[in-house]
Amino acid sequence: MRLRIELFVEDMDVSIGFYRDLLGFQVERRDEGYASLRQGQVVLGLGPVAKLPEQAEGQGFTRQRLSGDKGAGVEIVLELDDLDTLQTFYERCQHQATISEPLKLRHWGLHDFRLTDPDGYYLRLTHGNAAGQSW
The missing domain is CATH 3.10.180.10 (2,3-Dihydroxybiphenyl 1,2-Dioxygenase, domain 1)
Structure with missing residues (x-):
């Protein structure tokens, strides 16, 4: 699938x-x-x-x-390979997109940030899961 x-x-x-x-x-x-x-x-x-x-x-x-609201109730999660790549994306997005939540370490062990696309779809960029594996 x-x-x-x-x-x-x-x-x-x-x-x-x-x-x-x-x-x-x-x-x-x-x-x-x-x-x-x-x-x-x-x-x-x-x-x-x-x-x-x-x-x-x-x-x-x-x-x-x-x-x-087009994206109501949906969070599109994009997993990146590592924290450095996530940081690079965050720096780029800060100047060119609407950041909903800044990059930070979450209590479940992941760093991520959230932004919206031009139509209001809600995206979360993260670096995999806390154990280093894909979900």
């Missing part, structure tokens, strides 16, 4: 720039209605909110549904 997360965004160019230029993702595919980006084993799909239907029956994504 693998994971690819897809986010619906207001401005494809701004979001691609954020993930590519700030977080180091590589654009693997891009067309008018979709972009696929990769950083290591993380695959991120971006699609424009404007291509969604205004309203629909059922629980699918619509422009109306995403008009509120």
Whole structure:
């Protein structure tokens, strides 16, 4: 099993720039209605909110549904290999992104920081787990 997360965004160019230029993702595919980006084993799909239907029956994504807080209830956790890399990302993000919580050692043994992307999606960057293993 693998994971690819897809986010619906207001401005494809701004979001691609954020993930590519700030977080180091590589654009693997891009067309008018979709972009696929990769950083290591993380695959991120971006699609424009404007291509969604205004309203629909059922629980699918619509422009109306995403008009509120897009990322409510979701934390996207990106694990980096080591603390030095995390520190480098933090220094870069301080000047180019909205930091929600600064880099610090958490009581569970991990260093991390939290930020939001241009659409308000909540990201946590960390360096693995306290034992040095991936979760």
